[in-house]
Amino acid sequence: MGIHPVLSAMRRDKVGILLIVLQMSLTLAILCNALFIIHLRLRDSARPSGIADEANVLIVTGN
Amino acid sequence: MAALRALPGVVGAYADFSYPLEGGGWGCAIRKARDQHSPSATCALYLVGDHARKILGARLLEGRWFKPGEVVERHENDVIPPARVIMVTRALARELFPNGGALGSTLYMEGTAQTIVGIIARLQTPAAAGGSADGEYSVLQPDRYVGADYTYIIRARPGRVESIKAAVPDVLRKLGGARVIRYVRTFPEVRAIAYRGSHGFASVLATVCMILLAVTAFGIVGLTSSSVSRRRREIGTRRALGATRQAILHQFQIEHLVVAITACGIGIGFAIAANLWLVGHYEMQRMPLLPVAVAAFVMLALGQVAVLWPALRAASVPPSLAAKGDGR
Amino acid sequence: MVRRAAPPKTSDATKSHDIGWRHAAMLGYYLHLALRALRRAPILTTLMVVTIGLGIGGSMTVLTVFRAMSGDPIPAKSSRLFVPQIDPWGHGHGFGDQPPDQLTYIDVEQLLRQRIAQRQTAMYAVHFTVIPDNVSRSPFRVDGRAVDADFFPMFDVPFRYGSAWTADDDRRAANVAVISRKLNDRLFGGVDSVGRSIDLDDHTFTIVGVLADWQPVPRFYAVPDGNPFGDTEGVFLPFTRAIASHMEWQTINCNKPPGPSWQAHLRSDCVWLDFWVELPTAAAVQRYRRFLYDYAEAQRRSGRFDWPPNVRLRDVPEWLAAEHVVPDTARIMVLVAFGFLVVCLVNATALLLAKFRRRAGEFGVRRALGASCGALFAQCLVETVVIGMVGSLLGLAFTWLGLVGLRAVLTPDMASLAHLDVADVLIAIGLTLLATLAAGLYPTWRAAQVQPAWQLKTS
Numbered sequence: 146m147g148i149h150p151v152l153s154a155m156r157r158d159k160v161g162i163l164l165i166v167l168q169m170s171l172t173l174a175i176l177c178n179a180l181f182i183i184h185l186r187l188r189d190s191a192r193p194s195g196i197a198d199e200a201n202v203l204i205v206t207g208n
Numbered sequence: 209m210a211a212l213r214a215l216p217g218v219v220g221a222y223a224d225f226s227y228p229l230e231g232g233g234w235g236c237a238i239r240k241a242r243d244q245h246s247p248s249a250t251c252a253l254y255l256v257g258d259h260a261r262k263i264l265g266a267r268l269l270e271g272r273w274f275k276p277g278e279v280v281e282r283h284e285n286d287v288i289p290p291a292r293v294i295m296v297t298r299a300l301a302r303e304l305f306p307n308g309g310a311l312g313s314t315l316y317m318e319g320t321a322q323t324i325v326g327i328i329a330r331l332q333t334p335a336a337a338g339g340s341a342d343g344e345y346s347v348l349q350p351d352r353y354v355g356a357d358y359t360y361i362i363r364a365r366p367g368r369v370e371s372i373k374a375a376v377p378d379v380l381r382k383l384g385g386a387r388v389i390r391y392v393r394t395f396p397e398v399r400a401i402a403y404r405g406s407h408g409f410a411s412v413l414a415t416v417c418m419i420l421l422a423v424t425a426f427g428i429v430g431l432t433s434s435s436v437s438r439r440r441r442e443i444g445t446r447r448a449l450g451a452t453r454q455a456i457l458h459q460f461q462i463e464h465l466v467v468a469i470t471a472c473g474i475g476i477g478f479a480i481a482a483n484l485w486l487v488g489h490y491e492m493q494r495m496p497l498l499p500v501a502v503a504a505f506v507m508l509a510l511g512q513v514a515v516l517w518p519a520l521r522a523a524s525v526p527p528s529l530a531a532k533g534d535g536r
Numbered sequence: 537m538v539r540r541a542a543p544p545k546t547s548d549a550t551k552s553h554d555i556g557w558r559h560a561a562m563l564g565y566y567l568h569l570a571l572r573a574l575r576r577a578p579i580l581t582t583l584m585v586v587t588i589g590l591g592i593g594g595s596m597t598v599l600t601v602f603r604a605m606s607g608d609p610i611p612a613k614s615s616r617l618f619v620p621q622i623d624p625w626g627h628g629h630g631f632g633d634q635p636p637d638q639l640t641y642i643d644v645e646q647l648l649r650q651r652i653a654q655r656q657t658a659m660y661a662v663h664f665t666v667i668p669d670n671v672s673r674s675p676f677r678v679d680g681r682a683v684d685a686d687f688f689p690m691f692d693v694p695f696r697y698g699s700a701w702t703a704d705d706d707r708r709a710a711n712v713a714v715i716s717r718k719l720n721d722r723l724f725g726g727v728d729s730v731g732r733s734i735d736l737d738d739h740t741f742t743i744v745g746v747l748a749d750w751q752p753v754p755r756f757y758a759v760p761d762g763n764p765f766g767d768t769e770g771v772f773l774p775f776t777r778a779i780a781s782h783m784e785w786q787t788i789n790c791n792k793p794p795g796p797s798w799q800a801h802l803r804s805d806c807v808w809l810d811f812w813v814e815l816p817t818a819a820a821v822q823r824y825r826r827f828l829y830d831y832a833e834a835q836r837r838s839g840r841f842d843w844p845p846n847v848r849l850r851d852v853p854e855w856l857a858a859e860h861v862v863p864d865t866a867r868i869m870v871l872v873a874f875g876f877l878v879v880c881l882v883n884a885t886a887l888l889l890a891k892f893r894r895r896a897g898e899f900g901v902r903r904a905l906g907a908s909c910g911a912l913f914a915q916c917l918v919e920t921v922v923i924g925m926v927g928s929l930l931g932l933a934f935t936w937l938g939l940v941g942l943r944a945v946l947t948p949d950m951a952s953l954a955h956l957d958v959a960d961v962l963i964a965i966g967l968t969l970l971a972t973l974a975a976g977l978y979p980t981w982r983a984a985q986v987q988p989a990w991q992l993k994t995s
Contacts, residue, residue: 201364
């Protein structure tokens with residue numbers, strides 16, 4: 146089966162195809178920017194504090 | 209302090225006015241020359257006494273730790289004593305001396321000369337959770353902090369953290385006076401609180417992404433099924449002319465693939481444009497290609513999964529319908 | 537092919553002279569048709585309603601928080617309250633070209649003395665250990681603010697019991713305090729505590745007033761001290777008293793070290809004080825601007841500054857913008873949310889288009905039976921609006937759900953912003969209406985263009 150029937154079918158519903166292309170491309174644009182921002186946030190929050198073996202450190206504050 | 213150090217399971221403790229990831233602390237400005245107008249770098253100050261090595265356990269890269277003889281008392285609003293020793297983080301050393309040679313150099317803080325005697329691998333500043341570039345520009349001083357507002361940094365032997373955490377309030381209360389304990393937290397708790405906003409933001413974004421994908425997937429399902437319904441006659445004709453079920457299935461899959469690839473092409477353009485706009489207007493970095501590729505792959509895969517059900521429906525159209533004449 | 541045609545007798549043919557009744561009847565009929573059509577295509581209808589609901593829910597959730605963050609904390613007076621800024625350092629000290637966002641004691645002393653504004657208050661954040669009367673209860677920490685008597689009328693601060701202290705108390709540096717409702721509940725069980733005393737650190741203060749609930753969002757008057765979305769302070773006391781008692785500040789910025797004594801601290805170039813003025817008219821604003829400039833110029837002539845006057849006078853909205861009170865993350869979230877809404881709308885448009893196309897046959901029959909393009913348009917529009925209305929209800933439900941989710945992941949201070957108010961609900965409904973129309977207009981118009989004869993052939 147070739148690509149021809151595919152294209153002819155698509156030509157018949159131009160607006161519908163246009164809308165779904167628009168929707169998917171916007172979704173993609175939002176998705177990868179959001180993924181990138183999430184990645185930056187998680188990377189920042191995983192940075193080591195410089196304190197060795199953090200689990201055994203306690204902080205007490207008061208006045 | 210002595211009472212805390214005497215607690216069973218405590219390796220060591222020191223008092224400071226702040227600690228990494230606390231949120232707010234003491235800032236400082238460093239000048240390479242005494243009369244320089246603008247500072248060479250801004251930094252965060254820690255007073256660690258001579259216990260820092262044991263308690264913080266930060267990795268020493270060059271030079272040495274503070275000696276007991278270097279420790280002096282420093283009250284809340286005292287001026288930085290002149291001609292003293294400091295330790296800095298590698299990040300700060302590199303910022304100040306990009307070509308090396310930080311160790312042994314003299315810097316000026318609040319107009320007083322300070323000599324770098326040691327460089328540690330890293331120690332985040334109190335405000336590091338904000339994610340700014342100066343998040344590791346910390347300066348350590350060998351002073352013993354004395355003030356009404358206190359912060360004790362305690363290191364416990366492995367496995368003893370919880371029991372010490374439970375014992376600390378009683379120990380401090382027994383010392384008497386109008387002491388207020390604001391909190392006793394393990395460092396993992398400190399970390400979770402410091403990054404709560406970041407994690408919240410990330411999870412909100414992730415949720416929006418999931419819903420966005422779901423909406424798009426349902427849209428594809430809806431549109432393809434409606435297209436299948438409209439084209440039953442055409443499909444029937446093709447089936448009658450000898451097209452296999454598989455061929456029909458493939459037709460819808462390929463149709464959608466063409467649409468999806470076109471959409472990805474345009475979407476990548478949108479994505480890069482959006483990223484560049486964000487870089488121009490907000491504190492944002494240029495996006496590498498990896499998230500774009502991941503997102504495009506997710507979109508293509510999702511599209512194929514979404515199109516499968518209506519495409520299978522199309523494939524199950526019997527050939528007989530073709531007899532009913534020309535449809536559209 | 538299974539196609540159910542519309543009922544043969546259409547109300548288009550109804551003869552009536554009462555136009556209003558005719559329209560009402562038509563609307564009822566279209567509504568009936570719409571509900572039937574929606575029931576006939578349950579999957580597509582559900583998808584559309586859910587899509588619109590999610591789009592509205594997502595964008596409204598974010599918008600609600602954003603609106604709370606970027607709202608005007610004191611709408612009645614925000615253009616009459618101003619923050620003067622004076623650069624005591626010259627450029628290049630961490631604030632760029634801008635003067636620092638706080639003032640030195642030297643400058644505040646002058647501004648207070650000159651009394652150019654109708655009302656004015658110096659202030660700074662302090663904190664105390666409260667020692668309860670009842671010995672069995674442990675002492676606790678409370679945040680406070682040292683302010684002048686003008687603070688309360690300037691910011692329209694409401695009182696539950698008592699009132700603000702007087703200008704005379706300011707002059708005498710009196711040991712008086714106004715406490716928040718929360719602290720009053722905690723210490724005195726919510727009864728009128730005016731006239732009773734409160735121990736803060738080692739000072740005893742007489743309570744002259746208890747605030748009613750007062751929580752400006754953002755806490756515009758306290759921005760430089762840190763969290764602009766935190767709780768109102770527990771204690772307010774006279775600025776003069778705090779200075780006389782050497783009360784410790786919370787934030788300070790110095791370009792060179794102050795001496796160790798309190799006097800040296802007061803005479804230093806460190807900035808650590810906030811200052812607000814109320815200027816009721818444009819002329820007063822003009823005069824104050826002039827005064828600030830002249831003041832900085834006088835400091836230059838006297839040799840204290842060696843740079844040209846660098847002063848600002850910002851009202852509340854300008855101040856909040858200059859201090860970046862709304863974080864970038866919130867703005868990015870709004871962008872994402874509206875991108876999401878657009879995707880949902882495009883999706884709804886495509887689905888609606890598909891739905892109407894599938895019913896081209898039904899529309900053809902109705903056209904052939906005499907329905908005008910306008911009638912079909914009206915019918916499709918009613919269908920679209922029904923979808924929009926159901927979508928908007930679902931959207932409100934999703935918004936509520938979204939806010940519950942946000943409260944769980946945000947920091948406690950931010951979480952307090954995640955609540956719907958009446959305006960939010962109205963915005964949501966307006967947004968849905970707009971969104972549905974935007975999504976529905978093209979498919980509706982397309983559906984109404986169906987040719988009558990051509991479609992009849994296929995049935």
